[in-house]
Amino acid sequence: MFVQRLDPDKLFDAYGIRVQMLYPWKDVVEPPFGAAWAVVAPGQQTKHHAHQEGETFFVASGRGVMRIGDESVEVKAGDVFYQPPFNRHVLENTSESEDLVFLTVWWEDLNLWAGRKEGAQAERPRRVMVTAAPPTPNGDLHIGHLSGPYLAGDIHTRYLRLRDVDAHYIFGSDDNQSYVKTNALRMGLTAPEGADRLAADIQATLRAARIELDEFVRPNASPCHVPIVQEFFRRLYDQGRLEAREEPSPWCETCERYLYEAYIRGRCPHCGSPSGGNCCEDCGRPNDCVDLVDAVCTQCGNPPAQRPFTRLWFPLSRYAGELREYWESVAMSPNLRSLCERVLAAGLPDLAVTHVTDWGIP
Ligand SMILES: [Zn+2]
Ligand SMILES: [Zn+2]
DSSP states (O other): OOOOOOOGGGOEEETTEEEEEOOSOTTSOOOSSEEEEEEEOTTOBOOOBOOSSEEEEEEEEOEEEEEETTEEEEEETTOEEEEOTTOOEEEEEOOSSOOEEEEEEEEOOGGGGTTOTHHHHSOOOSEEEEOOOOOOSSSOOOHHHIIIIIHHHHHHHHHHHHTTOEEEEEEEOOTTSHHHHHHHHHTTOOHHHHHHHHHHHHHHHHHHTTOOOSEEEOTTTOTTHHHHHHHHHHHHHHTTOSEEEEEEEEEETTTTEEOOGGGEEEEOTTTOSEEESSBOTTTOOBOOSTTOEEEEETTTOOOOEEEEEEEEEEEGGGGHHHHHHHHHHSOOOHHHHHHHHHHHHHOOOEEEOOOSOSSSOO
């Protein structure tokens, strides 16, 4: 007899909850569907997500609320929900003490997409610029970079061209980051030399992967980049969208240096993981460096003091309503959507958009 039991030891974290995959099943022919037990702890919810498969939830125990778009409905044992492909759904356990347990079954079938053709037939733009997050020239690209944004952008550009759209794929190297300078110094080079060498490596890797760009922008070699950035900041400042404020910042007494990005590390104030300055690579949330826990200067290893510095700030919270509306209207990966929701729920921070440094755009 083939039998599997809901087994706490087989549960693992996925989609913000705990799941136990039921297939592949040893010695059982693989079915044309996937299935898993899913356990939502009290007060928890599944990650906002959408996928190409159709899916059915069979609720076995507990209670909660299912939200799909603006609709929400109470959930209890015995309820069954069908999710069409690309339907954004969240199931929340509203109980304070009891797990919400459901069986999920999903399958892929082109018939499920019937009636979804309007999108593909919709009026298409004549001209499109495709871009991807600019790589930092403090190292060559690894397979994760390539298979993530850069290959995806290349595929999308080729697809648009096949549909007669005038598509241009453009990005460049993020030369003005502090990591470029600290890495160049480690290589015994000046910051511009380090940026040149690694940007050339990155371009060679992109070519080797046959990722074809219309333009790979080198900010400090371009006659347009620096004036455009300066004009952009000037306009935002004149419109009152950037604020000049004096705030305490980490300062290393030993190195006599303002610490940010590459010059400071500690633990993320949001998730507790080891983090560099200004952004946690683990949870993706920004920090202001002074709020890093157990911070040290990366050059000398000493804990920093604080000194007031005047910087330009972008008060992101002013735009919470517009951002929420925009995020609702665009397609995003489940991870990015969940990050946006977490940041929005925690209150959008004011972001320092200038730093006290000798490397960057003056
Ligand atoms: Zn973090
Ligand atoms: Zn130091």
